[in-house]
Each structure stands twice: as structure tokens, then as C-alpha cells.
Amino acid sequence: xxxxxIKITIDDKEIWAKDGxxxxxxxxxxxxxxxxxxDYKSLKPAGTCRLxxxxxxxxxxxxxxxxxxxxxxxxxxxxxxxxxRKSLIEMLFVEGNxxxxxxxxxxNCDLQALAYRYQMTAxxxxxxxxxxxxxASLPHLxxxxxxxxxxxxxxxxxxxxxxxxxxxxxxxxxxxxxxxDKTVEEAFSExxxxxxMAICPVGALIQKGGAYQTPIGDRKYDLHPIGSEIESNIxxxxxxxxxxx
Amino acid sequence: xxxxxxxxxxxRVEGHGKVTIHLDENNKVTQARLHIxxxxxxxxxxxxxxxxxxxxxxxxxxxxxxxxxxxCAAKAMDRVIGVPSYELTExxxxxxxxxxxxxxxxxxxxxxxxxxxxxxxxxxxxxxxHRNIIGxxxxxxxxxxxxxxxxxxxxxxxQATAGKKIHGTGAIPGGINKHLSEKEKNHFLTDSxxxxxxxxxxxxxxxxxxxKDYHRKNKDWIxxxxxxxxxxxxxxxxxxALDLYDGGLRAIDSDGNKIFDHVxxxxxxKYITENVRSWSYMKFxxxxxxxxxxxxYRVGPLARLNTCDxxxxxxxxxxxxxxxxYTKGKPHGHSMHMHWARLIEVLHAAEVIRDILHExxxxxxxxxxxxxxxxxxxxxxxxPRGTLFHHYxxxxxxxxxxxxxxxxxxxxxxxxxxxxxxxxxxxISGQAQIQEGMLNQVEVAIRxxxxxxxxxxxxxxxxxxxxxxxxxxxxxxxxxxxG
Numbered sequence: 001x002x003x004x005x006i007k008i009t010i011d012d013k014e015i016w017a018k019d020g021x022x023x024x025x026x027x028x029x030x031x032x033x034x035x036x037x038x039d040y041k042s043l044k045p046a047g048t049c050r051l052x053x054x055x056x057x058x059x060x061x062x063x064x065x066x067x068x069x070x071x072x073x074x075x076x077x078x079x080x081x082x083x084x085r086k087s088l089i090e091m092l093f094v095e096g097n098x099x100x101x102x103x104x105x106x107x108n109c110d111l112q113a114l115a116y117r118y119q120m121t122a123x124x125x126x127x128x129x130x131x132x133x134x135x136a137s138l139p140h141l142x143x144x145x146x147x148x149x150x151x152x153x154x155x156x157x158x159x160x161x162x163x164x165x166x167x168x169x170x171x172x173x174x175x176x177x178x179x180x181d182k183t184v185e186e187a188f189s190e191x192x193x194x195x196x197m198a199i200c201p202v203g204a205l206i207q208k209g210g211a212y213q214t215p216i217g218d219r220k221y222d223l224h225p226i227g228s229e230i231e232s233n234i235x236x237x238x239x240x241x242x243x244x245x
Numbered sequence: 246x247x248x249x250x251x252x253x254x255x256x257r258v259e260g261h262g263k264v265t266i267h268l269d270e271n272n273k274v275t276q277a278r279l280h281i282x283x284x285x286x287x288x289x290x291x292x293x294x295x296x297x298x299x300x301x302x303x304x305x306x307x308x309x310x311x312x313x314x315x316x317c318a319a320k321a322m323d324r325v326i327g328v329p330s331y332e333l334t335e336x337x338x339x340x341x342x343x344x345x346x347x348x349x350x351x352x353x354x355x356x357x358x359x360x361x362x363x364x365x366x367x368x369x370x371x372x373x374x375h376r377n378i379i380g381x382x383x384x385x386x387x388x389x390x391x392x393x394x395x396x397x398x399x400x401x402x403x404q405a406t407a408g409k410k411i412h413g414t415g416a417i418p419g420g421i422n423k424h425l426s427e428k429e430k431n432h433f434l435t436d437s438x439x440x441x442x443x444x445x446x447x448x449x450x451x452x453x454x455x456x457k458d459y460h461r462k463n464k465d466w467i468x469x470x471x472x473x474x475x476x477x478x479x480x481x482x483x484x485x486a487l488d489l490y491d492g493g494l495r496a497i498d499s500d501g502n503k504i505f506d507h508v509x510x511x512x513x514x515k516y517i518t519e520n521v522r523s524w525s526y527m528k529f530x531x532x533x534x535x536x537x538x539x540x541x542y543r544v545g546p547l548a549r550l551n552t553c554d555x556x557x558x559x560x561x562x563x564x565x566x567x568x569x570x571y572t573k574g575k576p577h578g579h580s581m582h583m584h585w586a587r588l589i590e591v592l593h594a595a596e597v598i599r600d601i602l603h604e605x606x607x608x609x610x611x612x613x614x615x616x617x618x619x620x621x622x623x624x625x626x627x628x629p630r631g632t633l634f635h636h637y638x639x640x641x642x643x644x645x646x647x648x649x650x651x652x653x654x655x656x657x658x659x660x661x662x663x664x665x666x667x668x669x670x671x672x673i674s675g676q677a678q679i680q681e682g683m684l685n686q687v688e689v690a691i692r693x694x695x696x697x698x699x700x701x702x703x704x705x706x707x708x709x710x711x712x713x714x715x716x717x718x719x720x721x722x723x724x725x726x727x728g
Binding site: 099101102104134136137142206208209211212213214215216217218 | 293294295297298300301302305407408409412413414415417422423613642643644
């Protein structure tokens with residue numbers, strides 16, 4: 001055992017993790033997929049979407065904000081956890097107005113991809129049919145509030161050159177929605193629009209023009225279902241640490 | 246005592262419609278109408294959406310001819326971004342045409358074989374339990390198999406060009422988003438000796454012969470059933486050729502005289518107005534120059550083969566010459582000749598598909614062009630059921646502010662109502678007992694127009710045929726259920 005590494009178990013698999021890592025990071029490095037929507041690369045975890053919900057010590061916790069500890073046992077793929085995640089996805093769908101058939105992000109959307117992975121057919125909850133607006137007043141960026149899942153990725157990950165916030169939330173509760181600080185010059189740039197669309201896991205931030213240019217069949221999740229890139233590396237990296245085998 | 250007969254819904258058409266036939270005390274028809282009973286509202290809910298989304302969203306009007314709506318909206322949005330469709334790259338033009346002719350091929354095959362052929366192969370009075378596509382499969386397995394394979398071929402062409410067989414995303418403002426691959430080319434041309442573009446041309450020829458043979462044996466019925474004069478409208482190419490993807494508007498009268506010719510798509514609103522009647526959700530368009538009463542016109546295969554001067558593919562042209570000679574050059578007013586014209590178009594589509602697949606620019610070349618943004622665009626295309634109009638206005642924020650759709654079936658509204666009246670008068674008027682076969686004749690007349698009632702009201706589904714008979718006090722006195 002190297003210094004700073006610890007052993008944890010995810011479902012029936014023992015893996016090595018680095019001290020200080022989140023459960024999501026440790027799982028990813030060991031080719032185990034824990035779904036996330038608000039978690040993004042190097043951004044500090046926010047724990048807003050709860051899609052990474054796992055069971056540790058009999059309690060449900062978000063895996064992106066939980067740090068690994070030696071001997072930790074994580075329940076990730078049980079039918080109970082899967083159903084919780086599926087219901088969370090369903091809630092996100094009914095809470096907004098997600099028209100996948102005509103959405104520019106279709107095929108590249110994390111929420112849609114997770115709905116396929118968790119085999120959502122029809123949501124068990126009633127649609128809220130919230131009346132939300134679409135803001136196209138910026139020259140290069142559309143804020144499609146109907147599709148926003150309030151993950152905070154844009155707020156945390158897209159900033160002005162001087163570090164100032166570009167995106168933020170206004171209002172509270174059911175009325176909460178993202179906004180752009182139009183006093184900052186970068187809010188009007190094409191570069192910001194591209195960065196915002198790239199970081200958004202759904203189709204809430206759309207760069208104007210260029211929609212549907214990637215043909216069906218070549219889109220991100222047409223080629224690789226969500227999670228498969230993490231899981232498929234098992235063989236390439238020389239096998240798993242499955243203690244059961 | 247007067248009676249009212251309701252056929253609700255009309256079967257073996259796309260969408261929901263009903264027919265009401267009013268009879269007087271002597272069972273004479275006093276009124277017969279085709280009612281379109283659905284409302285969808287696409288023109289309204291596309292408002293406020295980004296213009297590029299319209300191309301993908303509005304095609305959801307239909308599951309049979311989404312490609313027509315997809316491409317028609319794309320042509321309108323080409324204008325919005327300042328690139329008229331005729332200025333697109335050759336690759337984009339070829340890909341879009343291939344998609345469109347694939348759509349024509351599959352849609353026409355679906356209509357003739359799956360929906361209409363039971364009436365022709367078994368007769369209009371055959372038991373409805375047998376008079377359907379399942380009956381065709383049982384009694385004519387070779388025809389049914391070819392029909393299924395032909396439709397599959399058309400659908401696969403759509404998939405290769407638009408990404409999906411139904412509701413793809415191939416066309417985007419200013420062009421297309423992909424080339425055809427060599428693998429796809431080989432699939433359509435050489436991989437199989439029993440399923441390829443050449444075989445489709447052969448089978449399309451057989452389909453034309455099937456109708457011609459039936460026509461020879463049933464001349465009186467085919468020529469006399471719902472035959473009437475009208476005006477006709479379609480797109481034609483600059484040289485007068487049949488062109489299903491692009492061209493100028495040409496309207497002719499019942500003698501073949503041109504009412505207008507080569508009218509730009511952007512000017513359509515100066516030549517056509519839509520009329521509204523209280524008993525139908527479907528509008529009644531007419532040619533302005535002739536007014537609302539006399540200006541109604543027909544669109545679709547019958548109209549196209551009446552308006553065009555020639556068909557630019559050799560085998561279809563040969564059949565076109567036979568078709569034209571039959572009426573000594575005069576426009577065909579026979580509703581049932583719609584099938585004949587439709588099958589000649591199937592042959593033309595098969596030839597075009599085969600030829601385009603050999604074009605090198607389908608497999609390489611620039612996909613997109615850009616131009617100077619405008620605030621408005623009109624797209625017109627020949628959909629399988631006839632001329633289709635999409636008209637959009639877009640604001641400076643890139644959002645659609647106005648949308649007007651004149652769908653092919655809408656243009657045939659008056660003609661279908663006239664056909665219903667004629668058939669009701671000949672088959673039902675004066676009859677004490679109303680038989681199922683008589684009512685089916687009314688449906689046969691409507692079916693000839695291959696109406697897509699879902700598209701026309703900008704709905705979908707299928708229910709059993711119900712006929713309600715009312716007395717003059719609107720009391721239900723009889724009910725027949727079939728289908």
C-alpha cells in the first residue's frame with residue numbers, strides 16, 4: 001500500500017483510492033461509473049443535483065461531496081440506488097420543459113443520456129408545465145430557462161478574465177433561474193457563449209448558430225452511451241480489482 | 246324525414262377526419278362534407294423559438310412525410326440566413342434531393358400499396374375484414390413483399406441522409422450536415438443483387454404496369470369515379486420539367502391554359518389566399534386572380550403531371566407520354582388517375598435516386614454556405630401529397646415571430662369535398678338501405694388524394710369506422726361500426 005492510498009469497496013469491488021479524493025473521483029479512476037450532472041472536471045463539487053447519490057453506512061449521501069475513508073463500503077449499483085437516481089432524473093424532466101426531439105443538445109445532453117441509461121420511459125411524477133421564458137437578448141448566447149436544471153456549472157466554471165462572475169442565480173425556490181451579468185463585457189462574446197454551451201450538461205445555454213451540425217450517429221452519446229468511456233477502460237488498463245472473482 | 250350520415254373517422258388515411266352526408270325524406274343527398282376535426286397549433290407554438298429549431302420541430306407535424314416539412318422549413322431558413330436554396334453547394338443540393346426523393350418513394354409506395362391497393366385488388370364492396378393490407382399479404386404475397394421492401398429502401402435513403410428514418414436533422418440553414426459514405430453507397434448500389442437502386446426502378450415499372458392493367462380492365466370505374474374539372478398548381482423547373490424539390494409556381498386551368506407561371510416562392514402570398522369555413526379546421530386556399538369561388542385548385546401527383554411539360558428521367562418520361570396521350574394532352578380531372586400519376590412519380594423517384602447515388606459530389610465537397618441575414622423566408626416544396634408552403638418571419642434575436650403553413654392536403658380540401666359530394670350522389674342518393682360498400686366508396690374518393698389530415702390541421706391515430714345515422718331532429722336512429 002502506497003503512502004496516501006486507502007482501500008474502499010464499491011458494491012463488491014475493492015479499489016485503491018487516494019486520501020482526500022471524493023468517492024466519485026475514486027470510482028472514476030477505478031473505472032466505476034457514478035452518474036453526475038453538477039460535477040464537472042476540476043470544479044469544486046456543489047452537490048446540487050444528487051444524481052451521484054450512494055449509500056454509505058446505511059445513509060444516502062452525494063458521492064461528489066463525500067471524501068473517501070479507509071474501509072469505506074459504498075453501495076452504488078443496487079436496485080434501490082438505481083431507482084433513486086431514476087426518480088431524480090424523472091423529477092428533473094417534469095420540473096422543466098424538456099423537448100428532446102427538437103433540442104439542439106439532443107445526443108450531447110447528459111440528462112437525456114442518463115435517462116436512457118436508467119431506462120426512463122415515462123416519468124412517475126406529474127409534469128409541472130412551468131411557464132418559463134427563453135432569453136435570446138445576447139448576441140451569441142440563448143438562455144433557455146425551460147431546460148435549466150440549476151446545476152451551477154456555468155456559475156462556477158465560466159468567469160470573466162478578471163475572475164468576476166458572469167453567471168449567477170436570481171430569485172429563490174421554484175422561481176430560481178440563472179442570469180448573466182450584462183455589465184461585464186465578456187457576457188457578449190462568442191467565446192463565452194461557446195464555453196457556456198460546452199459546460200452546460202443540458203440545453204439551457206445555447207450558442208447561437210451552428211445547431212445540429214453534428215449528424216445523428218456522430219453525436220457524443222450516439223457513439224458512446226454515458227458512462228461507457230469510464231467503464232470500458234477496465235480491459236485496457238489491465239483488469240479490475242473484483243474481489244469476488 | 247331527413248337523415249344525417251356520419252363517417253367518423255375516415256379510415257386508411259393519415260390523421261382524423263369525418264364525413265357527414267345529409268339526406269332528405271326521399272333519401273336524396275342534400276349536403277356532403279369532409280370535416281377535419283383536429284387542431285394542433287404548430288404555427289403558434291413555433292413562435293418565440295430559434296429559427297434553426299423550426300426545421301427540426303415542425304417536421305413533427307407528420308410521421309409519413311416529415312422530410313417534406315424538414316426540407317421546406319430548411320428552404321425558408323436558407324432565405325433567412327441569406328442563401329437561397331438554389332445557391333447551396335452542389336453537395337448540399339444533392340443530399341437534400343436524395344433525401345426528398347427517398348421520401349417520395351417511400352410515401353407513395355405506402356399510400357398505393359398499404360392504403361389504397363386493397364380497394365383496387367379486392368373491389369370496394371369486398372368484406373372490410375379482408376379489404377386491407379393483411380388481405381393483400383395473404384392473397385398477393387409477392388406484391389406485398391415488394392411493397393414492404395420498396396418502402397424500406399426509401400426509408401433507408403432518408404436515414405442515410407437525415408440520420409434517422411423519421412424526424413432526422415440532416416438539413417440545416419445553408420446546407421446539410423453530412424456526406425453520404427462509401428459504405429452507404431455500396432449498400433444502395435452493389436452490396437445486394439436483389440435489393441438495390443436498379444431493382445427499385447424495375448419494381449417501380451412493375452407497379453405502373455399493375456395500375457395500367459387494372460385500368461384497362463376497369464376503365465369505366467377508374468375514369469368515371471369522382472371525375473371533375475379544376476385548376477391545378479405545382480412547382481415546375483425553369484424549363485418546365487417536373488421538379489419535386491425546387492422551382493417556380495405554375496397554375497393551369499382545366500383546359501391546360503396557364504394562369505400564372507414561374508412565380509417566385511417568395512411571392513406566393515400575392516397569388517394565393519386561404520379561406521376559412523366554420524365547419525372545418527382545415528382552410529380553403531384559392532388563386533387570387535380567380536377569387537374564392539372559382540379559384541380553388543388541386544395539388545399532388547395529378548396536378549404535377551398536368552402542369553409539368555416533361556419528366557426529366559427516361560423511363561418515367563415514357564410513361565408520362567402514355568399518360569398524357571390518354572387524354573390527348575388535356576389535364577386529367579379523374580380523381581382515380583391520381584394513383585396512375587403517383588406511380589409514375591414512384592418510377593421517377595427511383596430513377597433519380599439511382600442517378601444521384603452515382604454523383605461524386607454526394608461523397609465529398611462543401612456542406613454549408615453563409616450569407617447576409619434577413620428577417621423573412623418562404624420555402625415551397627412538392628411534398629408527396631402536393632405543394633407545401635412554409636413562411637416564417639424571424640426577429641433580430643433569431644426568434645420566430647410569425648409562421649404560416651399551407652399544407653398539401655389543405656390545397657385539396659375543396660376537391661376532396663367535391664369528390665365526396667359526387668360519390669355520395671352517385672352511390673348513396675335515393676338508396677333506402679346504406680351498405681358499408683357505399684360508404685367505402687366515399688372513403689375511396691378521399692383516399693385517392695392521399696390526404697394527411699394531421700399535417701393539414703397542423704394529429705395522428707387510427708380508430709374504427711363509425712357511421713351514425715341521424716334523423717332531421719339530430720336523433721341517432723342507426724349506427725354501423727366497421728374496420
